[in-house]
Amino acid sequence: MIELSAIRKVFNSGRPNEFTAVDGVTLSIDSRKITVLKGPSGSGKTTLLGIIGCMARPTSGRIQLTGPLTQAVTFSVKGAAAEVTSLPERFLTEIRRRAFGFIFQQFNLIKGITVLENVMLPAYPMGEDFKLLRERASRILSDLNLSGKVFSKVEWLSGGEAQRVGIARALINDPAVIIADEPTAHLDTKLSGEFMGIVERLKNEGKTVIIASHDPIVFDAPIIDRIVEMRDGRLSGGPQQQ
Amino acid sequence: MILHPSIIALFLSSVLISVLLLYSSYYGILILRKWDIKSGSELQLDLERRTYLISTILTYVFGFQLISLFLFVYTADILHPLFVGAMCASGTLTVNSYGYPTLILKAFNFIIAGLWLVLNHTDNRAYDYPLIKSKYKFLIVIAPLVVAETFLQTKYFLGLKPDVITSCCSTLFTSESTSVASDLASVPSIPGKIAFYTVMALTLASGAYFYLKGRGGYVFSALCGISFIMAIISIISFFSLYYYELPSLHCPFNILHKEYSYAGYPLYMCIFGGAVAGMGTGVLMPFRKATSLMEIIPVIQKKLIVIALVCFLIFTVMVTYRMLSTPFKLEGY
Numbered sequence: 001m002i003e004l005s006a007i008r009k010v011f012n013s014g015r016p017n018e019f020t021a022v023d024g025v026t027l028s029i030d031s032r033k034i035t036v037l038k039g040p041s042g043s044g045k046t047t048l049l050g051i052i053g054c055m056a057r058p059t060s061g062r063i064q065l066t067g068p069l070t071q072a073v074t075f076s077v078k079g080a081a082a083e084v085t086s087l088p089e090r091f092l093t094e095i096r097r098r099a100f101g102f103i104f105q106q107f108n109l110i111k112g113i114t115v116l117e118n119v120m121l122p123a124y125p126m127g128e129d130f131k132l133l134r135e136r137a138s139r140i141l142s143d144l145n146l147s148g149k150v151f152s153k154v155e156w157l158s159g160g161e162a163q164r165v166g167i168a169r170a171l172i173n174d175p176a177v178i179i180a181d182e183p184t185a186h187l188d189t190k191l192s193g194e195f196m197g198i199v200e201r202l203k204n205e206g207k208t209v210i211i212a213s214h215d216p217i218v219f220d221a222p223i224i225d226r227i228v229e230m231r232d233g234r235l236s237g238g239p240q241q242q
Numbered sequence: 243m244i245l246h247p248s249i250i251a252l253f254l255s256s257v258l259i260s261v262l263l264l265y266s267s268y269y270g271i272l273i274l275r276k277w278d279i280k281s282g283s284e285l286q287l288d289l290e291r292r293t294y295l296i297s298t299i300l301t302y303v304f305g306f307q308l309i310s311l312f313l314f315v316y317t318a319d320i321l322h323p324l325f326v327g328a329m330c331a332s333g334t335l336t337v338n339s340y341g342y343p344t345l346i347l348k349a350f351n352f353i354i355a356g357l358w359l360v361l362n363h364t365d366n367r368a369y370d371y372p373l374i375k376s377k378y379k380f381l382i383v384i385a386p387l388v389v390a391e392t393f394l395q396t397k398y399f400l401g402l403k404p405d406v407i408t409s410c411c412s413t414l415f416t417s418e419s420t421s422v423a424s425d426l427a428s429v430p431s432i433p434g435k436i437a438f439y440t441v442m443a444l445t446l447a448s449g450a451y452f453y454l455k456g457r458g459g460y461v462f463s464a465l466c467g468i469s470f471i472m473a474i475i476s477i478i479s480f481f482s483l484y485y486y487e488l489p490s491l492h493c494p495f496n497i498l499h500k501e502y503s504y505a506g507y508p509l510y511m512c513i514f515g516g517a518v519a520g521m522g523t524g525v526l527m528p529f530r531k532a533t534s535l536m537e538i539i540p541v542i543q544k545k546l547i548v549i550a551l552v553c554f555l556i557f558t559v560m561v562t563y564r565m566l567s568t569p570f571k572l573e574g575y
Contacts, residue, residue, distance in 0.1 A: 062282035091369045
């Protein structure tokens with residue numbers, strides 16, 4: 001479980017252009033479920049996702065990883081809840097690598113290198129045997145019907161293929177949590193449906209999936225376990241605690 | 243004040259070090275008063291981020307503090323032709339009454355700055371800031387000493403007048419006067435050597451025992467401190483004589499000269515390095531049981547033990563080799 005306690009994120013604090021992106025969000029996200037952060041642009045979904053995924057630090061508030069997620073925390077007491085917002089940067093890096101896989105709206109694939117190399121990249125710092133890593137990356141790509149594109153440059157891919165490469169890259173370190181930010185923003189209805197099919201498969205494999213989206217194809221999908229609505233940096237439709 | 247590049251470098255760096263230390267101490271006090279790792283308040287998260295900045299600043303500041311001791315001695319040494327009667331750093335430091343106090347405080351600050359760096363390095367290896375309060379309490383003790391050092395050094399540099407007639411090592415480090423330096427110079431050779439080699443042997447043995455068994459850390463740390471003092475006394479009282487091949491010259495600075503192959507620099511680096519590393523193991527002893535440091539501290543201590551033992555061993559080998567290889571014989575003096 002991921003437990004957020006009074007999370008607040010203020011940009012340009014103390015300046016005339018101060019902006020509160022997330023304002024006192026308290027939330028528990030269950031493991032092995034699909035949670036959607038739903039809300040209009042500027043509601044704080046992406047900022048909150050970044051904070052949950054240890055990509056950014058909150059201005060105030062704490063986040064705890066509990067239960068199976070603590071397996072990714074190798075430096076703490078085994079099985080104990082891990083508070084991540086106070087961690088020094090190098091520990092956050094380790095958590096980002098082991099616990100979270102990111103799927104970005106713009107895919108963020110690196111041009112000029114192949115699909116396989118893009119997928120293997122996040123695993124390089126782990127120092128794993130190259131042959132084993134390559135086999136795992138090929139298997140994940142095969143599972144996502146990308147066997148024929150393994151040695152293609154990423155700039156040759158269609159939008160749907162690029163999205164699936166992004167998913168394969170997110171899965172390469174076998175993270176417990178998949179975080180996706182507006183994953184269907186650049187996909188048509190058919191490809192969006194395919195994406196949701198992949199998400200269902202990830203859930204069945206025991207992954208926790210957190211998606212930020214304002215696409216009805218995502219939040220109306222029957223596989224979604226929970227929808228958290230956001231507006232103006234707060235949880236809408238009720239108290240700030242969910 | 244003599245506008246020599248080394249003096250300007252030392253003066254500016256000391257002022258900079260003092261200002262940065264005072265800035266860091268301000269946040270140190272804030273951390274000591276307000277730090278609460280369980281709180282998710284804006285202030286707490288700000289302090290957590292601020293501590294990375296302070297830690298980085300202090301690493302560089304204390305890093306230069308370590309170098310500045312040698313730069314100070316080097317400066318005092320190269321300035322000696324400007325003062326009548328001075329033949330080495332010893333004479334330059336006697337030009338006014340602030341020279342030796344500055345040197346002694348610099349040497350002391352070298353050790354405590356080194357120990358702070360050991361503490362900081364260990365704290366940065368853990369995930370939950372286990373030494374945060376200890377290291378900032380320590381910082382608040384160090385900061386006034388470094389500021390005092392800057393004050394004494396500034397007074398010393400401002401008081402350097404080229405026309406001063408000064409006395410040098412041949413009158414300071416002689417057994418015929420009644421100062422501390424002359425007391426050190428008049429330590430008898432054979433009992434001194436027995437004491438030196440006994441202390442070094444005990445330090446090496448306790449270090450080996452601590453490394454292999456993980457026990458006896460405080461004893462090893464204390465012995466490293468004693469070895470440091472013993473090494474300084476031994477240089478002044480008898481090892482320096484083997485370098486100069488003169489029975490009455492006990493100067494601890496002449497061995498920094500080219501004619502003695504700059505032997506003083508590696509010798510002093512070894513004893514200061516050995517002291518910091520060795521005593522650093524002792525500084526970490528009270529924190530071995532902290533949950534997040536249980537696996538980290540033994541690894542760091544082992545590295546420090548090796549550094550301390552190598553430093554003291556190199557020192558012992560260097561002075562022993564000189565003693566055995568020179569035709570000069572001290573027995574009887």
